[in-house]
Amino acid sequence: MxxxxxxxxxxxxxxxxxxxxxxxxxxxxxxxxxxxxxxxxxxxxxxxxxxxxxNYLARGLVTGKTNTIGFIVENIGNPFFSQIASLIEEQAYNNGYKIIYSSTNGQTEKAVELIRMFRDRGVDGYIICPTEGLEDEIKQLREENRPVVLFDRYLPKIDSHYIGINNENAMYEACRHLANKGKKHIALITTDSQQTQMLSRLEGYKKLIKERNLNEYILYIPYRERKERLLSDFEEFLKKNPMIDSVCFATNYLAVGGLEVMRHRKIKIPTKISVLAFDDNEALRLFQPAITAVEQPLEDMAKLIIDRLLVDLKLGKVTDKTFHKELSAQLILRDSTEKA
Structure with a gap:
């Protein structure tokens, strides 16, 4: 009943x-x-x-607050997003707020729908890992005095709070480590996405390659077809470039798929090819051999994100001066590069 x-x-x-x-x-x-x-x-x-x-919605109509925060990411199932979500949720809860999660799957249309849904539900603030083409929605939120913090990536045409890492330097240092190990044919596996964090990682790779006067080996996986194309495209890439002695994966999901291909082809890591990846997670730690990875400072990022949002929430308006912060990442050395 x-x-x-x-x-x-x-x-x-x-x-x-x-x-x-x-x-x-x-x-x-x-x-x-x-x-x-x-x-x-x-x-x-x-x-x-x-x-x-x-009834939080009814309460919000009276008080103007629902004590909820909309949290929009690319894929909440991705270890990077799920880990930072857990940290943000804890800090939000300690400050009297609840988090509502959602995933865009990299689709602009879905991201727009989610933002509008959260607006209808009366959430007090937004934490967003933006898709491409979301400029108008973010601009409108700020014009409506709705607090917003972007993270992981930003929108160059929009002035908004942003918390992330120095992706260019992180990739440069990762590739520099390989070069210092004597690697001469360093490959980058990335996507054709125009997201700022991906472009910055690409620039970090190119900077090191130019500095050491090496040849570029870049595989661009079509972002919209990444699930369908990764395995076949990477296998073909390895066949066409047998001289490759090291591989950098620009994301953890690219690394997981790429490692599957290397295991299928019985490529010995790191004897034949050294491997490192962006965004450390349990899968990379447990792989045999364990994979060297770029680790983002998730706890520091989460604290900065929620602290910045709370400033605007307490003020009850969007501040004119925006806050941009890029933290340093750490390269965690493991057997995939250290036993070559």
Missing amino acids: KRNRISIKDISKALGLSNTTISFILNGKAEEMRISAQVAERVLAYVKEVGYTP
């Missing part, structure tokens, strides 16, 4: 108290409004007994 939702009006009628008194108690303002402890305890005991849950 379906249970009807209990409202504040129902509670006030059952206990013989005003709606206002019930509301103050449920919002933790009993002492501030000089409501006796006995009355507050009575209300809270009854609320627990009947299983009352607040």
Whole structure:
């Protein structure tokens, strides 16, 4: 049998108290409004007994706040996003906010729909890993005084808060490590995406190759067809370039697929080809041999993201001066490059 939702009006009628008194108690303002402890305890005991849950949307219409944050990423199942989501959720909860998650799968149309859905639900702020072509939506959110923080990547045409890492330097240092190990034919496996973090990683690779006067070996996996094309394209790339002695994967999902191909072809790592990847995760740590990886400072990023958002939420408006911060990443050395 379906249970009807209990409202504040129902509670006030059952206990013989005003709606206002019930509301103050449920919002933790009993002492501030000089409501006796006995009355507050009575209300809270009854609320627990009947299983009352607040209607956050209705509350938001009254207070202008729902204490919720919309969190939009490319794929919440990706270890990078799931790890940082967990850290952000904990810090948001400690500050009185709940997180609502969603994934765009890299689709601009879906990202637009999600932002509009969150707006309709009255979320107080947005944490977004943007897709390409999302400029108009982010601009509109800021014009509506809705706090937004972008992370992992940014939109060059939009002035907005952004937290990420120095992707160019991180990739440069990773490739420099390979070059210092004596590698002469370093390949980069990336996508054709125009996302800023991918372009910066590409520039870091090219900078090292030019500096050491080496040949470029770049495989661009079509971003929209990455699941269908990665395995076949990478296998063909290895066949055409047998001189490759090391490979840098620009993302962890490219690394997982690429390692599958290398295992199928019985390529010995690192004897034949050294391997490193962006965004350390459990799969890379457990692979045999363990894979050298670029580790992003997730805890520091999460704290900066939520702290920056809270500033605007507490002010109740979007600040004119935007905050841009790029942190340093760390190269975690493992057997895939160290035993060659």
